[in-house]
Amino acid sequence: MELTNYLVLAAILFAIGATTVLLRRNAIIVFMGIELMLNATNLTFVTFARMHGDLHGQVIAFFVMVVAAAEVVVGLAIIVAIFRTRRSASVDDVNLLKN
Amino acid sequence: MTPAAAFVAPTIEWAYLVPVIVVLVAGVVGVLVEAFVPDRARRAVQLVLALGALAGALTSIVLLWPDVLERNGVRVLGGALVVDPFGLAVQGIVVVLALLATLVVADRTSTKQDAFAPTGAAVPGSAYEDLARRRGLEQTEVYPLVLFAVGGMMIFPATGDLLTMFVALEVLSLPLYVLTALARRRRLLSQEASFKYFLLGAFASAIFIFGVALVYGFAGSVQLAEVRGALLGGTGLDGMTSLVLLGLVMVLTGLLFKVGAAPFHSWTPDVYQGAPTPITGFMAACTKAAAFGALLRVLYVVGQALPPDLQEKLVVALWVVAILTMVVGTVIGVVQTDMKRLLAYSSIAHAGFLIVALVGFGELSGFGVRALLFYLLAYGLATIGAFAVVTLVRERAPQPVVVPAEADLATVGAGAGAGTSGTAASAGSDVPDAGAVLGEATHLSEWAGLGRRSPWLAGAFALFLLSMAGIPLTAGFIAKFTAFQSAVAVGAWPLALIGVLASAVAVFFYVRIIVLMFFTPTPTPTPTPQAAGGPGTAPDGASSTGGGTSPVAALTSRVTVVRSEGFTTVAIAICVIGVILLGVLPSSVLDLAFEAAKFRP
Numbered sequence: 237m238e239l240t241n242y243l244v245l246a247a248i249l250f251a252i253g254a255t256t257v258l259l260r261r262n263a264i265i266v267f268m269g270i271e272l273m274l275n276a277t278n279l280t281f282v283t284f285a286r287m288h289g290d291l292h293g294q295v296i297a298f299f300v301m302v303v304a305a306a307e308v309v310v311g312l313a314i315i316v317a318i319f320r321t322r323r324s325a326s327v328d329d330v331n332l333l334k335n
Numbered sequence: 336m337t338p339a340a341a342f343v344a345p346t347i348e349w350a351y352l353v354p355v356i357v358v359l360v361a362g363v364v365g366v367l368v369e370a371f372v373p374d375r376a377r378r379a380v381q382l383v384l385a386l387g388a389l390a391g392a393l394t395s396i397v398l399l400w401p402d403v404l405e406r407n408g409v410r411v412l413g414g415a416l417v418v419d420p421f422g423l424a425v426q427g428i429v430v431v432l433a434l435l436a437t438l439v440v441a442d443r444t445s446t447k448q449d450a451f452a453p454t455g456a457a458v459p460g461s462a463y464e465d466l467a468r469r470r471g472l473e474q475t476e477v478y479p480l481v482l483f484a485v486g487g488m489m490i491f492p493a494t495g496d497l498l499t500m501f502v503a504l505e506v507l508s509l510p511l512y513v514l515t516a517l518a519r520r521r522r523l524l525s526q527e528a529s530f531k532y533f534l535l536g537a538f539a540s541a542i543f544i545f546g547v548a549l550v551y552g553f554a555g556s557v558q559l560a561e562v563r564g565a566l567l568g569g570t571g572l573d574g575m576t577s578l579v580l581l582g583l584v585m586v587l588t589g590l591l592f593k594v595g596a597a598p599f600h601s602w603t604p605d606v607y608q609g610a611p612t613p614i615t616g617f618m619a620a621c622t623k624a625a626a627f628g629a630l631l632r633v634l635y636v637v638g639q640a641l642p643p644d645l646q647e648k649l650v651v652a653l654w655v656v657a658i659l660t661m662v663v664g665t666v667i668g669v670v671q672t673d674m675k676r677l678l679a680y681s682s683i684a685h686a687g688f689l690i691v692a693l694v695g696f697g698e699l700s701g702f703g704v705r706a707l708l709f710y711l712l713a714y715g716l717a718t719i720g721a722f723a724v725v726t727l728v729r730e731r732a733p734q735p736v737v738v739p740a741e742a743d744l745a746t747v748g749a750g751a752g753a754g755t756s757g758t759a760a761s762a763g764s765d766v767p768d769a770g771a772v773l774g775e776a777t778h779l780s781e782w783a784g785l786g787r788r789s790p791w792l793a794g795a796f797a798l799f800l801l802s803m804a805g806i807p808l809t810a811g812f813i814a815k816f817t818a819f820q821s822a823v824a825v826g827a828w829p830l831a832l833i834g835v836l837a838s839a840v841a842v843f844f845y846v847r848i849i850v851l852m853f854f855t856p857t858p859t860p861t862p863t864p865q866a867a868g869g870p871g872t873a874p875d876g877a878s879s880t881g882g883g884t885s886p887v888a889a890l891t892s893r894v895t896v897v898r899s900e901g902f903t904t905v906a907i908a909i910c911v912i913g914v915i916l917l918g919v920l921p922s923s924v925l926d927l928a929f930e931a932a933k934f935r936p
Contacts, residue, residue: 243552250545257538266534273541280548287572288555296498296557300544303505307537310509314516314533318526320458327534330527333605 242283249276263315263325267308274304351399351411351418354392354426355493359486361388365479374472381478382441388482389434392489396427407933414495414558422493424708424931425628429492429621432715433485436617438906439723440477445898446772450611450726451477451517452525459522474517480510481617488621492628495636497547497557497586500629504543504589507625508536511618518611520774528609535592535602543589549582550637559636566640580645583637584652590633593626596656596686597663604671607679612775615675616722619682620715627689631707634696635934646697653694657830660687661837669844674725674777677844678718681803684841685714691834692818695825701932702821708928710818713802713810713917720910721799723903724792728785730773731893776894782848784857789896793852795911800845802914805838810917817925857894 249272256269278297285293319325349356361384368380400423403409408419416422443449453472457464487507494500516529551557553572554565562579565571572578588599595603607615638649664684671677692706776782786793802811815838819831917924 253541254538257534263530263534267537270534270537270541273538274544277541277545277548280545281551284548284552284555287552290555292556293551296547296551299498299502303502303540303544306505306509307540310512311533311537314512314526314529317456317458317516318530321460321523321526330530332524332527333531333609 239283239287242279246276246279246283249273249279261326261328263318263327266327267311267315271304271308274300345413348409348411351403351409352416353395354399354430355416355486355489357391357395358388358430358482358489361385362479362482362486365482366476369476369479377475378473381475385437385478385482386434386441389430389437389485393427393430393434396423396430399423400427404930404933410495414560415499416490416493417495418493420931420933421632421704421708422628424928425492425624425711426489428624428708428712428715429485429488431712432620432624432719433481433488433617435716435719435906435909436613436620437478437481438902439613439616439719439726440481442613442726442900442902444727444900444903446729448519449473449477450519450613452519452522455513455517459526477514477517480514483507484510484514484617485621488625491625492632494629495559495632497550497559497562500633501540501544501547504540504593504629507622508540508593511614511622512536514614514618515606515610517614518609521609524609525611526609528606532602532606539589539592539599542585542592546582546585546587546589549578549585551582553579553582559633562637563640566637566642576642576645579637580641580648583633583641583649586633587630587652590626590630591656594623594630594686594689595683596690597659597683598656600660600663600683600686603683604676604679607682608673608675608777612675612722612726615678616719619678619722620718623682623686623689624711624715627693627707627711631693631696631704632934634693635704638696650694650697653690654827654830657687657690657694658833660684660690661834662687665837665840665844669840671844672779674779674782674848675722675775677779677848678721678725681841681845682714682718684837685710685803687837688815688818688834689714691822691827691830694827694830695821698825700821700824701929702817702824704932705925705928706814706817706821708931709917709921709925710814712924713814713914716910716913716917717799717802717811720907720914721796721803723907723910724796724799725775725777727792727897727899727903728776728782729895729897730776730781731895732771732773733893772895772897779848779851781894783851783855785894785896786853787857792896792907795907797849797852798911798914800848802918804842804845806842808915808918810914810921813918813921813925 253269253272253276256272257266260266260269278300281293281297281300283293285291315325318330322329365381365384368377368384372380399418400420403418403423404420408417408422410417440450451474453464453467453470453474455474457467484507487503487505487510490503491500491507494503512529512533515532516526518525547557550562553575554562555571556562556565566576566579592599592602607619610618638646641649661684664680664682664687668677668680668684671680689707689710692703692710695703786797798809802809805811805815815834819834822828822831822834
């Protein structure tokens with residue numbers, strides 16, 4: 237199978253993730269969109285690593301996973317803190333800071 | 336199988352890693368201090384550790400400087416850290432500003448309460464939070480978090496490797512997301528700010544790393560030097576130079592988000608307003624310095640090597656961003672009524688002026704870099720000083736406290752619980768008696784007449800504002816002058832012209848505050864019937880909260896200036912001296928910045 241197919245798939249996944257972030261209202265779903273974007277990035281890295289015959293890309297994918305995990309820790313903590321206060325995780329309800 | 340003897344240990348030039356290591360190790364030790372030191376001694380230990388680490392890092396940077404200048408930069412760990420004059424200079428600026436910001440963070444003022452929630456985990460308005468407050472708990476994890484963020488900020492501009500840059504971006508961002516959520520007062524706003532910062536920040540870093548993936552696809556490496564080599568030598572993927580342009584644009588998007596440039600600025604006002612004020616000063620000054628350092632390195636190392644037609648496209652994009660940022664920052668800044676929001680828009684405008692200094696990245700002269708370094712220092716000093724002043728100007732509870740129909744946060748929830756103004760939301764548990772000192776008086780009207788009551792404080796604030804406006808004899812003037820000069824030198828005079836016009840508009844809103852402080856009488860506090868609160872007025876309450884304090888609160892609460900414990904006074908004094916010195920005798924610093932305009936790709 238052509239390697240470029242994987243790149244196209246990664247681009248589509250990234251676009252779906254970005255659309256999710258921009259359109260969905262639930263913070264958890266938005267967050268999943270970001271994770272999808274990061275995983276699409278991993279696929280891109282691994283595919284390019286294969287194309288170049290270079291291992292760096294595969295190692296970078298691990299770094300991205302670790303960073304994504306760290307982001308989950310902080311992100312979920314913030315979302316939970318908001319949820320405990322307001323009983324809602326919708327990004328639309330978070331609107332005190334408006335001018 | 337390779338025999339173990341064949342393994343060659345990499346040589347690491349540890350000496351050049353010292354500034355970063357000192358800060359990060361102090362952060363780790365700070366976490367251990369949280370676990371093992373009894374809580375009475377914790378704050379003092381953390382404070383000594385944080386200030387000591389930053390001072391140590393600054394010392395080692397100063398000691399490394401001649402050597403780095405002589406060797407014209409050292410690549411440590413295979414280019415993961417590039418300690419060249421430019422990188423070291425940005426590190427120095429970050430550490431100096433972080434030191435000042437830490438002083439402001441440490442100050443508990445005469446109220447004996449710092450700016451942070453007693454426990455960040457407590458639900459705002461809950462009995463548990465009340466208990467923690469009465470016990471006098473303190474969230475001393477703030478100091479290690481600041482140190483981790485500073486560590487990330489020091490690696491960020493001094494790395495020659497896009498992967499390390501991504502990791503540094505996260506290391507500096509994650510602590511900032513947490514710190515943003517930790518305000519002692521107006522906690523709903525604070526958590527909300529953190530939430531927005533996190534979601535948008537994570538989105539931006541996902542775009543950044545995808546850009547890195549595309550650049551990797553072109554060059555087969557994430558090392559900036561090798562990407563440059565692939566571009567110049569034509570060894571990249573065939574016919575795929577547009578891939579690197581797309582990747583580069585995505586990387587720059589991630590970086591421009593961090594500096595708060597339009598159209599990626601929308602988080603800035605909200606986050607600057609909601610975050611605890613000392614942290615706002617810290618991130619406004621230090622994040623901007625670090626992110627501009629990284630932006631400049633990417634542009635100078637990779638952007639410069641692009642083929643001319645692609646480079647032209649990149650320059651056009653930068654022009655658009657610069658103009659948009661300056662216009663948005665100044666025009667929307669004019670109509671702000673909240674002090675922290677106003678300073679946030681001013682910081683957006685400054686990001687625009689800084690990008691003006693960047694557009695000449697195609698030329699090899701050091702003027703743009705010199706302008707950028709000087710600007711970062713001048714802007715950082717004025718910003719930290721201004722936010723430090725904001726921490727001291729507080730509201731005082733109105734004499735007869737009419738407790739508003741106390742909204743139960745848990746049941747009324749997001750709608751009306753949020754609707755009782757931010758002050759009232761925190762006031763619910765925060766104000767036991769009349770005359771107590773509350774949160775910061777951020778509404779502009781509350782600053783009226785401040786110059787008559789606290790002439791020194793208001794004078795310092797006026798100086799910082801004048802510097803931001805770019806009035807001669809302050810640091811801001813020289814900074815703007817060099818920035819626009821470097822743009823004119825590369826033929827970008829329309830940008831410089833727009834910059835000057837934007838500065839002129841900005842002068843209006845800075846001077847308006849100065850007039851307000853010195854020439855407007857203090858409004859006499861007239862106790863009016865408490866009107867805030869109650870689900871019926873929720874929409875009004877919510878919208879006026881965004882602007883700071885509701886008009887009702889502005890009338891019934893008196894503004895007071897709390898005394899600093901000494902830390903903030905020192906920080907403000909250093910900022911004042913720095914702003915004046917850089918404005919009157921800028922030549923030595925400018926020479927230093929010019930020397931620092933050397934890269935090692």
